[in-house]
Amino acid sequence: MGKGMNKYDFDLFVIGAGSGGVRAARVAANHGARVAICEDSRVGGTCVIRGCIPKKFMVYASHFAENFEDAADYGWTVGPRSFSWTKFMAAKDKEIDRLNKIYIRLLDNAGVELVVGTGRFVDAHTVEVAGRQITADKILIATGGWPVKPVSSGSEHAITSNELFELPAQPRRVIVVGGGYIAVEFAGILNGLGSDVIQIYRGAQILRGFDGDVRATLAQEMRKKGVDIRVESNIKHIEKLPSGLIVTCEDGEIIEADCVLCATGRAPKTESLNLAAVGVAQRENGAVIVDKYSQTNIDNIYAVGDVTDRVNLTPVALNEGLCFADTVFGGRERIMSHETIASAVFSQPSVATVGLSEEAARLQGGKVDIYKSTFRPLLHTLSGRDEKTLMKIVVDATTDRVLGVHMVGPEAAEIIQGLAVAVKMGATKADFDATVGIHPTAAEEFVTMRERYVAPEAQAAE
Ligand code: NDP
Numbered sequence: 001m002g003k004g005m006n007k008y009d010f011d012l013f014v015i016g017a018g019s020g021g022v023r024a025a026r027v028a029a030n031h032g033a034r035v036a037i038c039e040d041s042r043v044g045g046t047c048v049i050r051g052c053i054p055k056k057f058m059v060y061a062s063h064f065a066e067n068f069e070d071a072a073d074y075g076w077t078v079g080p081r082s083f084s085w086t087k088f089m090a091a092k093d094k095e096i097d098r099l100n101k102i103y104i105r106l107l108d109n110a111g112v113e114l115v116v117g118t119g120r121f122v123d124a125h126t127v128e129v130a131g132r133q134i135t136a137d138k139i140l141i142a143t144g145g146w147p148v149k150p151v152s153s154g155s156e157h158a159i160t161s162n163e164l165f166e167l168p169a170q171p172r173r174v175i176v177v178g179g180g181y182i183a184v185e186f187a188g189i190l191n192g193l194g195s196d197v198i199q200i201y202r203g204a205q206i207l208r209g210f211d212g213d214v215r216a217t218l219a220q221e222m223r224k225k226g227v228d229i230r231v232e233s234n235i236k237h238i239e240k241l242p243s244g245l246i247v248t249c250e251d252g253e254i255i256e257a258d259c260v261l262c263a264t265g266r267a268p269k270t271e272s273l274n275l276a277a278v279g280v281a282q283r284e285n286g287a288v289i290v291d292k293y294s295q296t297n298i299d300n301i302y303a304v305g306d307v308t309d310r311v312n313l314t315p316v317a318l319n320e321g322l323c324f325a326d327t328v329f330g331g332r333e334r335i336m337s338h339e340t341i342a343s344a345v346f347s348q349p350s351v352a353t354v355g356l357s358e359e360a361a362r363l364q365g366g367k368v369d370i371y372k373s374t375f376r377p378l379l380h381t382l383s384g385r386d387e388k389t390l391m392k393i394v395v396d397a398t399t400d401r402v403l404g405v406h407m408v409g410p411e412a413a414e415i416i417q418g419l420a421v422a423v424k425m426g427a428t429k430a431d432f433d434a435t436v437g438i439h440p441t442a443a444e445e446f447v448t449m450r451e452r453y454v455a456p457e458a459q460a461a462e
Pocket of ligand 1: 150151177178179180181182183185201202203207208234263264265266311312313343344345346
């Protein structure tokens with residue numbers, strides 16, 4: 001399929017060299033397709049340049065603050081310590097540069113031509129990049145997403161995660177707006193690095209969509225660490241003065257800050273594509289509409305990753321890109337399953353989850369059993385740190401099948417990744433019980449929870 005269409009410059013032209021686009025381009029090229037890709041920023045996309053990777057470095061940097069404190073309780077003498085934002089940023093930038101070069105080399109090694117510039121559709125087989133018209137049999141849209149700021153007056157004085165990664169100096173007083181992944185991650189990072197952080201969220205509890213116990217536990221632990229989380233609140237106006245920013249909240253409260261970080265969601269990046277010229281169908285929020293093959297309503301145009309707003313995670317984009325390339329250029333039909341995708345929030349403590357929350361499981365109508373455990377991690381029995389870990393299993397009481405597994409605590413992501421295999425395979429609670437734990441770990445708790453949780457109100461009724 002797709003090969004030898006020599007009436008076009010390329011068999012495949014990819015718009016956007018992030019996780020999804022690069023994977024699709026490389027795999028298609030390995031299948032023998034003639035491929036080119038364009039990028040108007042740095043090759044690597046959100047994940048590598050201004051997302052997952054630099055964010056995780058910041059989480060590590062931030063976490064040392066607690067590590068130093070805990071070390072003292074283990075007998076270490078820890079000398080004076082200070083954090084240099086400049087030194088950290090330089091180290092982070094160096095590593096991001098290295099990764100960016102690796103991505104460029106991977107494309108080069110696969111024989112994919114890299115075109116620098118913004119891709120804009122001319123017709124269904126032609127894309128214009130930096131004044132050059134390039135034709136291709138198939139075109140893949142992989143432009144990702146971009147942070148959005150709520151339209152409140154003075155929002156030009158607020159930054160998004162994009163700019164945070166480039167800030168020349170550490171802001172001392174920070175207001176984080178939002179209650180999603182990015183908001184809780186940066187609230188934790190900046191708090192750990194020593195900034196004063198107020199997190200303002202419009203809803204009743206942070207991390208909407210996650211399990212209720214996870215949300216409550218994380219909010220409580222973040223507050224204990226010093227993040228001032230204020231719910232059912234929002235900012236209305238930002239004014240810039242030489243001394244800093246004056247932020248007026250909806251309830252009239254006025255807060256002074258050095259930085260307002262809007263982590264209020266991301267939108268599909270489609271404005272510059274000129275999709276109207278080819279009639280590619282979009283949702284109201286701009287997302288490109290695709291079927292299970294990532295194919296749009298225009299036969300030769302496909303889209304993968306955040307621009308399609310399905311599940312906005314790097315590994316999902318990688319998989320969608322792979323499935324597209326194998327199906328269209330490899331003669332091997334592959335469909336990505338968007339069911340039961342594990343994910344993590346690199347908050348402090350971290351959160352990871354796979355499958356259904358208790359609330360979502362109950363909505364399905366069947367009888368649900370809950371197993372949960374809250375404990376102080378072994379590390380902190382000696383350090384004395386008041387931090388709780390939460391582990392929770394949601395089970396279909398009729399079939400015994402494990403519907404969801406949730407954790408708040410150190411290494412949650414590393415632990416849940418393995419359990420995600422079991423949940424994806426359809427493991428039952430009996431399978432969990434038949435598994436012998438690794439001792440002493442936090443993870444073993446997941447295979448030793450025997451007592452069904454009965455809510456106090458239900459206990460009284462029973
Ligand atoms: P999210 O959609 O997760 O969260 C956006 C937050 O902003 C929500 O709390 C939302 O409130 C709030 N919000 C939206 N609009 C407004 C507004 N006008 N005023 C005030 N608050 C508002 O987006 P993020 O930006 O945090 O992240 C984007 C996506 O990126 C995530 O959904 C995730 O898929 C991905 N991501 C994944 C990470 C990971 O895997 N660790 C890390 C970072 C991002 P409400 O809940 O009321 O809608």
